[in-house]
Amino acid sequence: MxxxxxxxxxxxxxxxxxxxxxxxxxxxxxxxxxxxxxxxxxxREFFDRLNVSLNMIHEGRLLIRTLLEKRCEEIFLNSAAAQMVVDAAQRTTEKDPLLPLPKSDHWYFLNSVLNEISEQFAAGTIKRDLGLPVRCEQYVLCLTCEAAGLIKQKKVRAMLIRKALLEKLPEQAPAFESPHHQTRWQTLQFLAAAYKTKPEQFLNMEICL
The missing domain is CATH 1.20.5 (Single alpha-helices involved in coiled-coils or other helix-helix interfaces)
Incomplete structure (x- = not known):
């Protein structure tokens, strides 16, 4: 000893x-x-968090619902990739909420989020394969970080919206559940235009229920 x-x-x-x-x-x-x-x-800056939100218009009202929220490293499974997303989120502007990621990398990041969302709706995919009655719809996915208006929290937001709605967004603003949803409406208007000119920053996915 x-x-x-x-x-x-x-x-x-x-x-x-x-x-x-x-x-x-x-x-x-x-x-x-x-x-x-x-x-x-x-x-109120949480750039290391990724929130997936479903955007819809129901009975003339804009509805925003969270489907999932995780740390970026849990979704992208690589600390370097997660840091790229965090850095890009800090560079978005009031005029352009889309993450300024390298053009060649958009698919990689979007596909990682798509995989997370797909897990939420795996049952519908299996039902479809078994020939059971399901309803399928095309959705559009993109990565944003809103910096304008009355945003309560700044974080990476994966926007999910029906493709048909994004392509024919109403000209007249819908009713809002909360005043700060005015910012989301402005974001959706921007995304509708960007979807036509910057398709590489979006990813289409099918969801079945």
């Missing part, structure tokens, strides 16, 4: 500078992370 203690003391004496340095860096890292988290909370 004495030999073990002497060995440990000897190693501590030889490497105490390294231990102290490591401890200091750990403390600095914790402090910076804690400060950043407090700042993001104050600003």
């Amino acid at each position: 004495r030999e073990i203690l002497e060995f440990l003391l000897e190693k501590l004496n030889e490497n105490w500078v390294k231990f102290v340095t490591a401890g200091v860096f750990m403390l600095i890292g914790w402090f910076i992370g804690h400060r950043r988290a407090r700042r993001n909370l104050k600003r």
